[in-house]
Amino acid sequence: MDQKMNVYVWDMDETLILLKSLINGTYAEPFNGSKDVEKGVEIGKTWENHILQVCDEYFFYEQIENCNKPFLDALSQYDDGRDLSDYDFSEDGFGPLNDDINKRKLAYRHRIIAQKYKKGLHSVLDEDMAKFWNDLYDVTDRYTDRWLSSARACLEQCSSGNKENIQNVNILVTSGSLIPSLVKSLLFQLDDFIPSENVYSSWEVGKPQCFSYIKERFTGPNVRFCVIGDGWEECEAAQTMKWPFVQIDPRPAGPHRFPGLTLKTLGHYFAVVYGNVDEENDVGVSHQSS
Numbered sequence: 001m002d003q004k005m006n007v008y009v010w011d012m013d014e015t016l017i018l019l020k021s022l023i024n025g026t027y028a029e030p031f032n033g034s035k036d037v038e039k040g041v042e043i044g045k046t047w048e049n050h051i052l053q054v055c056d057e058y059f060f061y062e063q064i065e066n067c068n069k070p071f072l073d074a075l076s077q078y079d080d081g082r083d084l085s086d087y088d089f090s091e092d093g094f095g096p097l098n099d100d101i102n103k104r105k106l107a108y109r110h111r112i113i114a115q116k117y118k119k120g121l122h123s124v125l126d127e128d129m130a131k132f133w134n135d136l137y138d139v140t141d142r143y144t145d146r147w148l149s150s151a152r153a154c155l156e157q158c159s160s161g162n163k164e165n166i167q168n169v170n171i172l173v174t175s176g177s178l179i180p181s182l183v184k185s186l187l188f189q190l191d192d193f194i195p196s197e198n199v200y201s202s203w204e205v206g207k208p209q210c211f212s213y214i215k216e217r218f219t220g221p222n223v224r225f226c227v228i229g230d231g232w233e234e235c236e237a238a239q240t241m242k243w244p245f246v247q248i249d250p251r252p253a254g255p256h257r258f259p260g261l262t263l264k265t266l267g268h269y270f271a272v273v274y275g276n277v278d279e280e281n282d283v284g285v286s287h288q289s290s
Helices: 037-058 072-078 100-119 127-143 147-160 178-187 207-217 232-241 263-274
Strands: 004-010 166-174 199-201 223-229 245-247
Touching: 004 147, 004 207, 037 127, 037 178, 072 100, 100 178, 127 147, 147 166, 147 263, 166 178, 166 207, 178 199, 199 207, 207 223, 207 232, 223 232, 223 263, 232 245, 245 263
Parallel strands: 004 166, 004 223, 166 199, 223 245
Antiparallel strands: none
């Protein structure tokens, strides 16, 4: 039997994580006073300030902020495979991407970023900083009624639904620039289920183009796609591709939010677009994930 593949295309902000709505207070407002708006703003700004610090200190962001690419492998053809163990990134004269030499230098940086992402935060942060991030994650998760941990659990369900003839893949398409998005994926503990090669930035190319990249990468008659997000851009792009779209709504009475969204719900959306399926077999739903 030909292997089937389910590709889950996730938005990041206000879907898998909450950040912008914490910073501007819109997350707390619909709770009619039961959430401390100022506390949410403080949590969000703490994330924002420290994310940028991690980007600059460990992921070359200060050097490459103006060189955004839609994914880390975008310049892989310029990487000659050089051993970078003794390479001095502060002295290599990296500049604007107007020639192949600088494209190669950016490809080197992307290779190191991918390696750091794969190793995880413990490879770059000391024990005190790792504890700071874990504590901030826990505070945020409690404030948002387990939104973060529930979204992560849903990702895990999608990843662990693999069976003998079914492969499930999580893809992240974010409207933010690539390096901060990778760092956020690490800090919000999504990296176990979304490898660096599955993170796409639509910052410059737009989500329709990112969706086209994904469709070209995952081809075949048995590949099915499902988009999960909160914004109009991913909704329109999904409609153009004729992929099911699950609208996330962070308001307390929202039909699809975290906690709440499950693999079984996503299976229903697959069925609407791709026809009736045996969800137990084709989406990898277990009774425990219902």
